[in-house]
Amino acid sequence: MKKFEDFNLKPETLKFIHGNRFRMPTPIQEQVIPAAVKGKDIIGLSKTGTGKTHAYLIPLMEKVDSEQKHVQAVVTAPTRELASQIYEQAKKMQEANQGLVVRLAVGGVDREREIRQIEKTQPHIVIGTPGRIKDLFLEAGALRIDKADILVVDEADMTLEYGFLNEIDAFAGRMSDHLQMMAFSATMPDQLKPFLRKYMHHPLTFRIEETERFNPKIDHVLIPCYHHSYVETIESILPGFQPYVCLIFANTREEVKNISADLRKNGRSVLELRGDLESRKRRQSMKQLEDSSHTYVVATDLAARGIDLNSVTHVISCGFPEDLEYYIHRAGRTARAGAEGTCYALYTEADNASIRSLMKRGIHFKHMRYRNGDWQQLRAYGQKHIKPDDEMEKKISMMMTKKNAKVKPGYKKKRAAAIEKIHREKKRDFIRSKIKEEKKAIYKQRSIEKREAEGNRK
Numbered sequence: 001m002k003k004f005e006d007f008n009l010k011p012e013t014l015k016f017i018h019g020n021r022f023r024m025p026t027p028i029q030e031q032v033i034p035a036a037v038k039g040k041d042i043i044g045l046s047k048t049g050t051g052k053t054h055a056y057l058i059p060l061m062e063k064v065d066s067e068q069k070h071v072q073a074v075v076t077a078p079t080r081e082l083a084s085q086i087y088e089q090a091k092k093m094q095e096a097n098q099g100l101v102v103r104l105a106v107g108g109v110d111r112e113r114e115i116r117q118i119e120k121t122q123p124h125i126v127i128g129t130p131g132r133i134k135d136l137f138l139e140a141g142a143l144r145i146d147k148a149d150i151l152v153v154d155e156a157d158m159t160l161e162y163g164f165l166n167e168i169d170a171f172a173g174r175m176s177d178h179l180q181m182m183a184f185s186a187t188m189p190d191q192l193k194p195f196l197r198k199y200m201h202h203p204l205t206f207r208i209e210e211t212e213r214f215n216p217k218i219d220h221v222l223i224p225c226y227h228h229s230y231v232e233t234i235e236s237i238l239p240g241f242q243p244y245v246c247l248i249f250a251n252t253r254e255e256v257k258n259i260s261a262d263l264r265k266n267g268r269s270v271l272e273l274r275g276d277l278e279s280r281k282r283r284q285s286m287k288q289l290e291d292s293s294h295t296y297v298v299a300t301d302l303a304a305r306g307i308d309l310n311s312v313t314h315v316i317s318c319g320f321p322e323d324l325e326y327y328i329h330r331a332g333r334t335a336r337a338g339a340e341g342t343c344y345a346l347y348t349e350a351d352n353a354s355i356r357s358l359m360k361r362g363i364h365f366k367h368m369r370y371r372n373g374d375w376q377q378l379r380a381y382g383q384k385h386i387k388p389d390d391e392m393e394k395k396i397s398m399m400m401t402k403k404n405a406k407v408k409p410g411y412k413k414k415r416a417a418a419i420e421k422i423h424r425e426k427k428r429d430f431i432r433s434k435i436k437e438e439k440k441a442i443y444k445q446r447s448i449e450k451r452e453a454e455g456n457r458k
């Protein structure tokens with residue numbers, strides 16, 4: 001395996017790498033960095049937590065010239081949270097090269113003040129959401145990215161899903177004629193390919209496959225909700241484990257809001273991550289997230305996408321997302337950095353098709369519930385309960401349908417006798433159970449009569 005020193009990088013770039021305490025490049029970094037430094041268009045496909053962010057930040061550090069006073073690279077992310085997290089990591093580039101200017105461009109801040117700051121000093125690298133970058137460039141005319149020759153689209157599949165490609169398309173066509181484009185994503189939807197073909201020239205695709213399709217160190221545990229709400233089911237299992245940080249996923253913003261509110265009513269320390277939070281609340285949430293100041297984090301898939309938390313020890317999935325790849329991402333939030341983890345999947349009958357699909361794809365679910373202070377193993381999911389009568393019929397059916405069995409003299413009589421024996425055993429079991437029920441009824445009636453007699457004497 002290569003070392004960072006094998007890439008022949010500038011001293012400032014190596015200082016940035018060492019400042020992050022990186023020792024060896026991850027597989028995605030090992031493949032992307034040399035090609036990106038050479039100016040190749042790149043499609044990088046790997047799951048969250050594999051080092052994608054620094055797979056492009058390191059080449060940016062290598063290629064951007066701090067002596068040139070104009071924007072040279074643009075990095076987009078689909079949410080403010082993601083853009084802010086990338087920016088926090090990119091700020092360390094300025095520590096390695098104090099002449100380098102990196103700016104965050106997201107909504108929720110004073111626009112006029114931001115415009116004045118940009119007009120005074122153009123950044124070398126701008127990191128932000130597509131809408132805000134488009135606004136500052138095309139509407140305000142303050143951010144001059146027309147000379148920028150590097151465009152990085154992070155979380156490209158999510159950018160597509162939430163309709164932000166149009167914003168990128170609006171300004172990408174006005175950037176440098178010799179644009180190098182890099183797109184990083186966990187998946188590659190077909191709808192994304194026309195956009196990439198429009199701006200990329202003979203791109204190199206680097207796909208990092210997991211050695212195991214699903215992390216073997218993650219326990220997937222199915223928890224039936226029965227007729228209870230998600231919060232009631234969550235509260236029923238929380239006494240069964242001790243999380244450092246428990247990440248709870250819900251499918252909608254409204255569910256995140258309601259689950260968080262109910263958990264707080266029960267005295268839980270809860271942090272919300274959802275796309276409709278006001279800017280001040282978003283910033284507070286991100287700061288608290290970094291500090292691991294809350295035991296429970298309730299989030300949507302979009303709000304949590306790309307946020308790398310090594311402190312997560314347990315994940316709870318409230319139902320299953322429509323796109324089952326997101327369940328895999330949910331579960332993958334635990335067991336980071338080689339640790340073990342557990343994903344509890346709360347389900348109702350509406351989730352049966354999703355569960356069966358995931359099982360076919362290789363996920364092994366344990367089926368459990370927490371009751372009376374102990375974890376109880378339930379029947380394997382999908383295994384039908386066989387009633388006593390069905391069990392008897394199954395035995396008889398097996399006797400009647402033996403294949404390739406040699407028929408011996410008297411076989412029919414012996415088979416009939418065996419079947420009769422099964423029926424007798426069943427009848428005896430039935431009689432025994434009735435006798436027990438009658439004894440219990442008699443004992444109960446005598447107890448009632450005894451209490452009544454004692455009451456009359458008093």
